[in-house]
Amino acid sequence: MQAERTKSVESRILHYVSIAMVLTGALALCISDSHGRYSRTWIVVNTLIEVAVAFLGARYFLALKKRGGTESTVNLILLAVMLLSLAWEPVQRISFGTGRPFELILMFAVKNTMLVMAAAGCWGKYQRFATWGSIFLMICATTTYSGPDMIALAGLELVLGFFWLFYSHWNSLRIALLPAVKKQNLSKYLLLSAMAVLLFLIVSFSGENPIVHAFKGIIPSSGGDSRGDLHARDGLGDGELLVAGKYDIRSFAPIENAPFMSSDDPSLYDIMSDTYDEPGEISKNIDRAIGLKMQDQKIEEKELPDAENINRHFSTARNQKPAVEKSSAGISSDALLHVSGRTPLHLRMETYDIFDGVNWFSEPLKTDFKKSITLKERFEKPWIVVNGKAHTLSQECRNELHVITNNHLKSNQLPAPLHLREIHIDLVDRIDLFGWYQDSIVKLERKELPRLVPMHLISHFPDQKQIQYRDARFAALSHQQKHYIALPEVPLIPKIRGLANQLVADMDNDWDRIKKIEQYHREHFEQDRSVAFDGKQQLPLDEFLFESKVGPDYLIASSAALMLRSLGYSTRLVSGFYASPDDYDLKSDHTPVCADDVHFWVEVKVGPGPDDWCTIEPTAGYAVLGPPLSLYERTVEAILVATYWIGNHFVFCCSALGSIIGACLFRYQISACLITGWLRLYRPRDTRRLIFRTLWLLELRIRGQGQKRPLTMSLNQWFRQQAEHLSVNANCLAELAYYVNWAAFAPSTADHTQIPGGERISDCCNRIINEARWVKRTP
Missing domain, CATH: 3.10.620 (C8orf32 fold)
Structure with missing residues (x-):
């Protein structure tokens, strides 16, 4: 029974299913890490590289096992992959200026290790480790990102996981089943997997909150207690920077809860809503606001500091040292706005139509101007639609998102691109808060734009190449x-x-x-x-x-x-x-x-x-x-940029190109010099290894002169043919050929009984290493 179970675990189908599970978890982790930071092209290329590495590694380990390789070799490879993954981070930060927080460094090191384990799944224990490790990768990825693609990958991971469990279990019991029952097909296991996934989804979404929460210290959170991390992501309390945000409102300027804090400045989320008649404590700078749910009022405990600079701020919500209170005096910044998204960007504030020779007059809003503003939901978020009809210039344009955050701008006009379509401000679902300043410029029905609140804008940017035919x-x-x-x-x-x-x-x-x-x-x-x-x-x-x-x-x-x-x-x-x-x-x-x-x-x-x-x-x-x-x-564009950079660094590029060409042309000579120095400093203790490395060095020296040993020629024949061009005795070459044949074909038991003489072997190898050089003989 145990032998049959081992055989089922090591079956080819289970091996490839475990590889697919690890690749799915790796793709999920890559998407969660690159969301808003890298393009989809980068994700695709990275995934293709991982797929190639996994399947080429599987072929290598299968061949290694057939040759009698042991698990100790796999353990060394796993250790090397883990250490290299950790060592890559400082290189990445120094060379490219990018990096990851500590928990993501560990997760990517684990991911790379799991890929190698999945490739080595022909050994049963590595396959089981890889299977369960892939689920761990998926859990970590889903706690940091919950988009539709992540949901699809989580479902795929569940299907593959249940298939692996069912298939391995039934295969382990195959010896005890009746012959008629033994004829199982893959469709049954897929059906069982789908039913299990459906049951899991029903149970998951039946509760009050189906969202998986990240707890500090258990799941990656970018949290920290004592120091800042410039590479921290949207987490709980790490880093001196306010977390950079694009699509997630929590990660821009102060976190999502920050606008709810008390402040004398007008807040879009002021708890005193103008929809209620009862008077309250009125700020001296009163302005229109929206009402909050009662459960949102409990977070109003500290005053919000004026975090005017997006780069340096310690949020009170992220400070985990209650004994040390941070000052609420904000950090000054000269920026009026902060923009997230593609640039260059023209942000319109006012248009002018009449010119009298000296003065331009602002375009007035007509009294009979009627342009509807509607409300729609996008991913369960309220979006204000200010231009629902696609104009002829943007029929083939896709939606593009920019996030604008007001810092010091004292105006109620919304700075936005020309072809603005939709606006999203978190929790704002009232169209009466928006109006028209001019016929193409939106304003908020309040004295000023809210400060430090991300405003998401969807716009179109027409291709001017399509206008030339108009x-x-x-x-x-x-x-x-x-x-x-x-x-x-x-x-x-x-x-x-x-x-x-x-x-x-x-x-x-x-x-x-x-x-x-x-x-x-x-x-x-x-x-x-x-x-x-x-x-x-x-x-x-x-x-x-x-x-x-x-x-x-x-x-x-x-x-x-x-x-x-x-x-x-x-x-x-x-x-x-x-x-x-x-x-x-x-x-x-x-x-x-x-x-x-x-x-x-x-x-x-x-x-x-x-x-x-x-x-x-x-x-x-x-x-x-x-x-x-x-x-x-x-x-x-990349070719032009590369050409421009090469032109500015012409001397360096020529030197680098010359070095690369020289290294390629003289690669055998360079390799022979490096190996000669290595063998002189470090002499292998194993006799067979010393013989093989000496032969390797001699072949490199001869190969550097354009002479390659044919596959059909024996070593003795080749040495006799090259003897006249080598500055070493022909008897020494014949002796080396004899030692090579012994090291390659003698049984391992001959190490202690039929060694041709350890001192003679060492002397022969020393002469080859120190004296054997190619000498061109004139006829």
Whole structure:
């Protein structure tokens, strides 16, 4: 019975099922670790590498077992994999500037060890360890991330796990079953596994809270008591940084509970809701708020410090030293906003339509303006839909998420991209808190935006390549509005119109004409915010455009807007903020937006729809965010970046390339020198090992001269053929050939009874190591 059980555990099907379980757990751990940090392409490549390693390792261990290999070899490999996984972390932090918290370092070391154990599943004990270890990996992964893909992987892990249990159990009892019952097929085990998974899900979701909670000290939590960790993830209390957040609101600025704390500043989550008539303790800075559930009020125990800087803050919720109270005086930061997501990003605050030659006037909101704001649920979260109809520019655009956090901005206008679609602020499910500041700019019905509260924005970023085929000037006539093409009656306008017509004289395509105006301003005008024009002698725009050609961005944008209007294109001036990719902070994974990032740009109407506007950036040094790059575009961009880097480090690259080429050309000579030094410093005690390494060294020296021993030629023949080119006695070579034959084919019992002479072997090997060199003989 025991022999049959061992045979069932070591069966090929169970071996591959255990490998599949470990790979599933490894994929789950990789997804939980890379969520919001790495792309899906990186996950796929990493998974393919792990699959290749697992199955190639399985073939290696099966061959090792057939050759009579022992478990001690596997134990050494497991130990090496564990130690190398731990040693890789400091290398990663020093070389690439990235890293993981301590518990994830351990988990990835365990994952790599489990992969090797699964590959070595031809030995029963390693297979069992790998099977149960894969479940442990899955548990750890699900405590840190609970997306739909994680649920699917957990279900797959359960199916595979139950299949492994059922199959191994019934195979262990096969010897005791009737012949008719012994003919089991895989469909029965799969059906039993599916039924077990269904029962588990019913039991799991029948309780009040089906979510698996992480407890500090048991499951990974990134918690800490005494020191900060720059690489800590969204956990309980580790690190001096406020945890960088993208999609999980708990991980941005203060944690999710922080907005509920008491503060004299207006809070979006103020417990005194304006929906109740009963008076309460009113803050001196009263503002609109939303009501909280009663169970949420119990966390209001400490005042929330002004954690203005996203990089340095100790949250009271994360402080686990009750004896030492942290001060509530916040840490100062110059950033007005913090942006998470792709950059460069234009955040609109106000649009201007009328220009009188000196002043731009803000576009007013019409009294009869009607644009509905609706509420929808996305993954059980409330989302405010401000633009439900897809405009013609974004029909093929996918949703893209940015997270904006207000730090010091004193305004109720929501800084957002041009084609804003949806807004999410945690727990905000009332559409009456949102309104329109202008016909394309959303505001909150309160005096100021809430501070330190993540605002999730879903927007579209059209591909400008799709606009070049549009007849922008005539397509917009159906919804043409005079104030978008109005020009002031000043002597400057004929000069601007003449210059614009001169620039686009040989162009018929509308988009090419628009881009020509943009390109002209980027190439011929320099931004300098220290330059100002008082307008006492002539109009500021006249002096800037035709004389100075140096000035602030609002003059560059004004010039471009007037040129486009003179050509008949609906245009408006826009002010807001520019989130530059140059300001991206790698540690916090956010882009700070400061007061110096205030910017002016132009928007031009390129379609018949009311929302068919496109951003034009006439100021040099600024870029417009487009849709995510395709695989081909990313490849081309990577090649260009690599070429640019090589050009800047040409000497280093040439030296490195020359070293690599030299190492490849002289690889045998280099290897022979290294092995010679190694054998001189460390001489193997085992006689057979000394013989084989001496032969290895001699073959490398001869191989370095382009001479390779044919597979069909015996060692004695090859030595006789090469004897005239080696600076060693031919008798010594013949003696070495005899020793090699003895070491390769003599039985192990001959180690002590038929050794040809230990001293003679040592002397022969010493002569080969120290004297045998290739010498070119002239005929």
